[in-house]
Amino acid sequence: MRRANDQPEESNTAHPCKDCYASRLLSRRTVLKSALGLGVSLHFARVADSAETDPKKLRPQIGDVFIFSSGDHQGQVVTIRDLPEGGPPAFAYPLDPKTQTLRDGSRLNRVLFVHLAQTELTDPTRAVAAEGVVGYSAICPHTGCDVSGWKAETQHLVCPCHASTFDPKDRARVIGGPAPRPLPLLPLRTVDGKVTVAGAFSARVGAEQK
């Protein structure tokens, strides 16, 4: 099953703008064809994290790629070379490469990436990073704002709402502020330079319910 996920998806689709989400939609037939060969992994990739059945709302699934949701590359597939080493963070939604479903049906699927020097990551963080790219839920566990701030001097993520600060080098540990727990971590792997999902979120995403 692991092997199935290791297979490069869509590697032979050629478009003028190969990484554009819009042009990728045109390649749906090719994608569906390759999906047939991945029947087993489709089942396996379902993570227990969410009870949702709407594929647009499903939490990131193993093998998903990502589409930038803002910034210069908005609408394009996230590749490692688009993520500047040392930050700042980039924001994206997962895309099921087989059905081309963008999982933007829930804002809880928003993910942030920071590209850091591998040597700066703690061991457990490096283990789930992809060549120095770490992925976390972009939703603050305090009261659910988007963690969009970046402190370049310390390489810390900052939630703009009540200033909770997280260390992306160390499993998004809480450095300060009211956040009750770290940002859920999303295990990543690169496939042909594209950032893909390698496992489920480490914890429930979203604000504390209590």
Next chain:
Amino acid sequence: MNQVIRLVPFALMALISLFSNPVAAQNTVPYTPVTAERLLHPEPDNWLMYRGTYNSWGYSPLDQITTKNVDKLTPMWTFSTGVNEGHQSPPLVNNGVMFITTPKNQVLALNASTGELLWRYQRELPEDLFQLHPTNRGVALYGDKVFLATVDAHLLALNAKTGEVVWDQTVENYLTGYYMTLAPLVVRGKVMVGVSGGELGIRGFVQAFEAETGKSVWKTYTVPGPGEKGHETWSGDTWKTGAVSIWVTGSYDPQLNLTYWGTGNPGPFIAAMRPGDNLYANSVIALDADTGELKAHHQYHWNDAWDWDEVSAPLLLDVQRPGKSFKALVHAGRNGYLWLLERKADKIDFVNATPFVRQNVFTKIDPESGRPTYDPQRIAGIGKRAEFCPSVWGGKDWPPAAYNPQTGYLYIPANQNLCSALTGQETTYQPGQLYIGVDFSKIELLPTAEAKDHIGEIQAWDINAGKKAWTVKFKSHNWGPLLTTGGGLIFSGGTNDRYFRAFDAKTGKLLWQQRTNSGVTGVPTSYRIDGIQYVAVQSGWGVDAQRKQELLDKAFGTKTFVPQGGVLWVFALRK
């Protein structure tokens, strides 16, 4: 699924009372419907709306607890809400039944003399909701219903006897940044609410609904659209995301049939991003209670650049000055000035404005119009940092001021000796994302040298004389809403040391204090049952008080721990 937990199966209780203590049967408190007439003239024993009365005085005529005996004030019972964050709502009391709200839109109905829980409503909030201000400022009462404005921008009517949802009306889409925290205002069978979301590029409004059905009656935007008066004060499309939120309950003048609302700042924070006066931001607006028509306004300051929401509704007073008696609107501004205005059927006239904290932005105020002139140094731009006083939290934030007709004093919960700095940055609007034009985490709080001495204050102003009578000073910043009473007292918490205090309303002398579980940012109220006067308040620190505390700690190199978790405290005189 919304949950109502009724704790008392009445049949069972009746059965028990047959065999045991007959007192147990008292846990069914009969409910008295709230009429339009009762809201106009609430009985002194009750506290039926946000500030007690439509004039927003925060005054209880009850006089059993006095300056002489307040030292015997003691806790009767408490109630843990089970929730963290900012507990800001007043305990409303209607003939023995108390209603409080907590963050996350929980409503609790209690027996106001015994503390017994009658019912609990807990809204199930959407999992993708984000809350910039996790708080709620209370319910409104009418008929046999309880009205709650929710943080996912719905207006609910609950059955006052059971807590069951009678109707649920969507006011706006929370995913586009709208949310609600204020206590609704009920006037003549209509429930009025305003929307929060000033940091998220909303377009603010006040909307009225039929209390009986939840049907919308009128809706008035606080940012005028094309063709509406005042639209010309916004450039291009800036009005579409112009903010001007409404997050504190309005006042009401029954003679003029006008509701008065304080309005929030325009968005984004950076003035250059929305050239023009930006009506009706940072204003008081007068809306006809029946039609919502905007009959009059006064803009305290134009083209705001300091995040100085002026959301507190003005207090309605009759002012006597030599040679001039008039019906006034009084507002202690976040901008640090105390505003005195005259209210009329079709306009609001400027009378005067006096700074009540250090303010270095206004260079003069036009004596006719009240329009301030600004020091351009104090206005941040894109890439341009500017320092200004008071801070972004202002001379007085949302905690309501109070007026005592016996002393003739207006009481202001103020913050002194604090300034701020902002630096603008380019921002593009994205629905549901912060849209303020500054890096939120880089909003600076700059205490002056005097801040070491004190920050928080309660100021008393003799309104007829136009002079400050006295000031109480606290080392801590002050987030304490005020209650004043016929017993010549002021009640307030608000400081980071967790105290709830009573002061002499004439002199400001501290007469009593009680340490509570957390910091008190709740609105205190007073009521009477069976001849006993009670004072009630929620203690539960959070939201802006907590954020400001963190910035102060950073500035002073201190570490202040204010525990969170809401508890309702109810006090009466020790026998």
